[in-house]
Amino acid sequence: MLEPQTGVPLNPVTPLTAPFWDGCAEGELRYQRCTACGTANFTPTDLCRGCTSRELEWRVSAGLGTVYSWTVVHRPVTPSFTTPYAVAIVDLDEGYRMLTNLIGVEADAVREGMRVRVDLHGVGGERVLPYFRPQFP
Amino acid sequence: MGHSRGVPGPRGQSDKGDRKGHDAMAPESHPYRDVVVAGVFNTAQARRLPGHTSASITVEAVHGALADAGLGLDDVDGVSAADLSARLIHDLRLGPAWRGTQYGLGMIAEAALAISAGMCDVAVVASGEAGIHTDRAATAPWTRPENEFVIPWGLFTAAEFALVARRHMIEYGTTEDQMATVAATIRNNGHANPEAVYHGRGPYTPADIRASRPIAEPFHLLDCAMTSEGGCALVLTRADRARDLRATPVYLLGMAADSYGPAYQHPPAYDLAGRTARDADDRAGTVGRRAADRAFRTARLGRTDVDVLELYDPFSFEVIRQLEAFGFCAPGEGGPFVADGHIAPDGKYPATTDGGLMSYSHAGSNPQMLQRAIRAVQQVRGTCASTQIPGARVALASAGGSGALFNQVALFGTERP
Numbered sequence: 001m002l003e004p005q006t007g008v009p010l011n012p013v014t015p016l017t018a019p020f021w022d023g024c025a026e027g028e029l030r031y032q033r034c035t036a037c038g039t040a041n042f043t044p045t046d047l048c049r050g051c052t053s054r055e056l057e058w059r060v061s062a063g064l065g066t067v068y069s070w071t072v073v074h075r076p077v078t079p080s081f082t083t084p085y086a087v088a089i090v091d092l093d094e095g096y097r098m099l100t101n102l103i104g105v106e107a108d109a110v111r112e113g114m115r116v117r118v119d120l121h122g123v124g125g126e127r128v129l130p131y132f133r134p135q136f137p
Numbered sequence: 138m139g140h141s142r143g144v145p146g147p148r149g150q151s152d153k154g155d156r157k158g159h160d161a162m163a164p165e166s167h168p169y170r171d172v173v174v175a176g177v178f179n180t181a182q183a184r185r186l187p188g189h190t191s192a193s194i195t196v197e198a199v200h201g202a203l204a205d206a207g208l209g210l211d212d213v214d215g216v217s218a219a220d221l222s223a224r225l226i227h228d229l230r231l232g233p234a235w236r237g238t239q240y241g242l243g244m245i246a247e248a249a250l251a252i253s254a255g256m257c258d259v260a261v262v263a264s265g266e267a268g269i270h271t272d273r274a275a276t277a278p279w280t281r282p283e284n285e286f287v288i289p290w291g292l293f294t295a296a297e298f299a300l301v302a303r304r305h306m307i308e309y310g311t312t313e314d315q316m317a318t319v320a321a322t323i324r325n326n327g328h329a330n331p332e333a334v335y336h337g338r339g340p341y342t343p344a345d346i347r348a349s350r351p352i353a354e355p356f357h358l359l360d361c362a363m364t365s366e367g368g369c370a371l372v373l374t375r376a377d378r379a380r381d382l383r384a385t386p387v388y389l390l391g392m393a394a395d396s397y398g399p400a401y402q403h404p405p406a407y408d409l410a411g412r413t414a415r416d417a418d419d420r421a422g423t424v425g426r427r428a429a430d431r432a433f434r435t436a437r438l439g440r441t442d443v444d445v446l447e448l449y450d451p452f453s454f455e456v457i458r459q460l461e462a463f464g465f466c467a468p469g470e471g472g473p474f475v476a477d478g479h480i481a482p483d484g485k486y487p488a489t490t491d492g493g494l495m496s497y498s499h500a501g502s503n504p505q506m507l508q509r510a511i512r513a514v515q516q517v518r519g520t521c522a523s524t525q526i527p528g529a530r531v532a533l534a535s536a537g538g539s540g541a542l543f544n545q546v547a548l549f550g551t552e553r554p
């Protein structure tokens with residue numbers, strides 16, 4: 001069964017990205033929605049990727065999505081990762097996409113189009129990471 | 138895969154070069170016709186090169202390429218060496234000199250344009266890396282993810298490319314066996330190449346590739362490039378100086394590049410598309426498609442005019458992907474295309490004949506992108522010590538790939554365009 005990591009490398013939070021990480025710490029998966037054109041933006045940005053507007057507001061995602069692609073990693077990027085782990089691209093129902101790791105599923109049971117839901121886990125320090133697990137285990 | 142080699146088809150005829158939506162015109166006069174690649178050189182390549190620095194191995198490559206051309210440092214008035222350009226101009230006392238700013242195959246086109254435009258007469262395009270890879274516990278250090286939305290997920294090069302390969306498997310049914318065929322073919326070319334880091338390590342069958350340990354599914358260890366050190370250089374000059382030169386002059390027939398954004402910062406989604414996408418196949422998974430169309434148009438050549446493909450091979454799958462993106466087979470047909478032996482040395486499109494990044498060398502981040510071009514030049518000169526394709530007149534080189542969201546394509550030949 002794939003599990004969350006502990007002690008993974010983390011890059012510094014920036015003023016632009018702080019609302020996202022603050023949301024994770026508060027149990028919310030946040031993204032930016034453009035009030036001009038409605039595009040859901042992720043990763044955090046200062047310009048809407050749909051229309052270049054700066055009118056972006058933070059919203060809370062329902063945290064539900066589908067697996068677009070994934071890879072089960074057996075040789076980690078650095079020894080701080082425990083293998084195997086599953087890197088995945090998940091399409092959120094709000095219309096944006098994020099990179100994540102899948103947990104709560106056997107590595108060989110992951111499928112394209114699998115429904116998943118967010119599952120927040122602390123990984124050391126104050127950082128809480130959004131993992132995804134099968135929506136209907 | 139018997140077929141006749143060395144019988145040139147009619148030049149300038151388009152086969153797959155006229156796919157819809159390509160409305161831009163070929164340049165009236167060829168942009169590089171007054172420029173030749175006069176010299177090429179690879180230094181020794183190895184997992185480690187003790188005693189060398191990136192600068193010292195690059196300078197060794199510069200000397201080698203100039204000697205190959207029959208020129209010397211006194212002739213040089215242009216330098217493109219990525220982040221070493223300014224230092225080389227200063228430390229080799231080459232100033233005042235034109236200074237290039239591009240990377241990978243873009244360095245060659247930029248230097249050719251600089252010569253065409255009268256900005257310099259003899260440009261060295263050089264790159265080398267040594268003494269960098271000290272962290273042996275980690276994978277390719279130059280491609281580590283660097284932002285907070287990829288690094289905690291354990292993303293790295295193999296995983297990036299695997300995410301693209303997986304989509305190709307889902308959409309087209311591409312198999313691990315087909316990928317393993319690519320790896321075995323290229324590694325066997327390296328096995329036969331006395332200059333390859335992994336010379337003599339084979340031969341390999343696809344089953345050997347699949348039996349190696351898994352890295353990032355669907356990739357096994359032998360589906361992946363190595364890491365190594367080394368230097369390489371090319372010398373470009375005006376075609377009217379060809380009589381001063383030692384080696385057969387080679388022309389840059391066409392070059393173009395595609396980018397979908399920064400490498401290793403965003404998830405490499407197969408279906409990432411820009412606002413100008415012409416059809417469903419214009420997406421990051423087919424990056425290089427536009428570049429290939431443009432390179433062929435500049436060269437006024439079609440796909441069947443190409444004799445050898447020095448494809449960039451960071452991962453086995455990427456060769457399958459590029460064969461489709463560059464128009465050598467239709468989208469989704471890359472897997473069966475390689476399984477049918479098309480990229481074998483006796484196939485219609487022999488690929489990556491020196492062993493490539495998997496077996497010849499994956500020198501640092503930039504040198505290895507030039508090395509596909511150096512091999513392409515050696516092929517059309519007819520001077521390869523191993524796996525020389527008889528009668529090769531036109532060679533394609535590529536660099537970059539879908540996992541890094543960019544792809545570069547260059548065509549070389551001995552006939553003045």
Ligand SMILES: [Zn+2]
Binds near residue numbers: 038049050
């Ligand atoms: Zn917008």
